Amino acid sequence: MxxxxxxxxxxxxxxxxxxxxxxxxxxxxxxxxxxxxxxxxxxxxxxxxxxxxxxxxxxxxxxxxxxxxxxxxxxxxxxxxxxxxxxxxxxxxxxxxxxxxxxxxxxxxxxxxxxxxxxxxxxxxxxxxxxxxxxxxxxxxxxxxxxxxxxxxxxxxxxxxxxxxxxxxxxxxxxxxxxxxxxxxxxxxxxxLRKACARTVLPIPRSIHHKVALLQASLSADTVLLEHVLALGYDALVVSAFGAGNVSVEWADLIDQITTEIPVLVGTRTGSGSTAEASCGFIGSELDLTDRGAVMCGLLCPYKARILIWLLIGSGLGREVGKHLQRLGFKAAET
CATH class of the missing domain: 3.40.50.1170 (L-asparaginase, N-terminal domain)
Incomplete structure (x- = not known):
């Protein structure tokens, strides 16, 4: 008590x-x-x-x-x-x-x-x-x-x-x-220093037994963990990517396969700033990853992106993560 x-x-x-x-x-x-x-x-x-x-x-x-x-x-x-x-x-x-x-x-x-x-x-x-x-x-x-x-x-x-x-x-x-x-x-x-703003509140998750992987891109990183994300039973993947949301060619090819099964979110590992939306088009860039089905996190860091997708999956809203990133103010609404 x-x-x-x-x-x-x-x-x-x-x-x-x-x-x-x-x-x-x-x-x-x-x-x-x-x-x-x-x-x-x-x-x-x-x-x-x-x-x-x-x-x-x-x-x-x-x-x-x-x-x-x-x-x-x-x-x-x-x-x-x-x-x-x-x-x-x-x-x-x-x-x-x-x-x-x-x-x-x-x-x-x-x-x-x-x-x-x-x-x-x-x-x-x-x-x-x-x-x-x-x-x-x-x-x-x-x-x-x-x-x-x-x-x-x-x-x-x-x-x-x-x-x-x-x-x-x-x-x-x-x-x-x-x-x-x-x-x-x-x-x-x-x-x-500023006024309170309107807030978006998520529903309490109905399920708590799902799991979300978080992998960080690094120079010359291998692909072993990425190759086994689906086999290990993860329900979503968050990638802590280079710069404004970039990964290697090898990682991009595997993300292409993973997005057909589970949500993949891409945030920046830098600690500040947003992922890009339409700056670069090389293989592994934000444009390429978006075309492959990944969701760019905007201003939301990878650690918190993992929390967001975990809560959304628990409420049956995992595939709506892009909309919630916009509602929460982490990325601009699509035009």
Whole structure:
């Protein structure tokens, strides 16, 4: 059961802890990790009904889609119980992917905010407490409503669609290439840099047993894995391609065969920018791959493209991925 720190009719903040660096701290015997995260934060507890629950304690590299669906249900239940804001803490390794997964399914106006830490509590100047406090303030800010899932790190507010972890260990590890942060924290309050936009929310997947392969193009890469994608039973393939969406001649020929059986998405491995639509026509270019049946991901990175197609397949919409990339704003509508 969630831990209640107040028992009055105060604004409700629900906090779910999943583990990660932000949870790496000593606790008193019998104290749950979620409670330990916020112990001593008097400025957070004042005037609030703070409800804290440890949902799991695993490194974020070990999170999975099924567990995130359970987190989604927990968060939806908190809204039904009257929460005005919800915070999820987890490790930063997969934070961008977790946020995008939840954002695609989050249909409430109530803010759902993810945060974590780059430094554990036993290191000098740990950032966890500040990130947690900022995330809680963002979650309770009325201007955060109808913005879907947000990521708060290092006094910046990022939209789940755009945020990326761009550095392995730096405090400023998270950014939103091309788009920039949606807001910043100034004097303990959220200051948004742009208005909330209309969102597209996907249905909850009916099936969860399908699987999506993600393969990255590299110089002189062999084709062994590509040759076995269909035989291994994958339901879709995402290719992390060179530049604006290019692969070798050998990869292009195999993609030609694979697209007849399962969806193939092509994103850029560069970390920023869009795949092209009509720039090059050589074998293995975006024009060639499109002709072979592949779908270019536009501004959506390969990691998040894998999440999108997994959710779509689970709802029976796998062949409509191109339309959803347009609806979600990752590529221009076809003319």
């Amino acid at each position: 969630p831990q209640k720190l107040n028992h009055t009719t105060l604004p409700i903040l629900a906090i779910g802890a999943l583990g990660g660096t932000v949870s790496m701290r000593a606790t008193q015997p019998g104290t749950k990790a979620g409670e330990a995260l916020f112990s001593g934060m008097v400025q957070l507890h004042e005037g609030l009904d703070v409800r804290i629950e440890t949902l799991c304690l695993v490194p974020s590299a070990s999170l999975c889609f099924n567990l995130l669906l359970e987190v989604l249900i927990w968060a939806q239940d908190q809204v039904k119980l009257g929460a005005q804001g919800i915070v999820i803490t987890q490790g930063t390794d997969t934070l961008e992917e977790s946020a995008f997964f939840l954002d695609l399914l989050w249909n409430a106006d109530v803010p759902l905010v993810l945060t974590g830490a780059m430094r554990s509590s036993d290191q000098p100047s740990p950032d966890g407490p500040a990130n947690l406090l900022d995330a809680s303030r963002v979650a309770l800010d009325t201007h955060s409503r109808k913005r879907g899932v947000l990521v708060v790190m290092n006094a910046q507010i990022h939209q789940a669609q755009h945020v990326r972890k761009c550095s392995s260990m730096a405090l400023e590890a998270f950014s939103s290439p091309l788009f920039g942060p949606a807001g910043v924290m100034i004097e303990h309050r959220a200051c948004y």
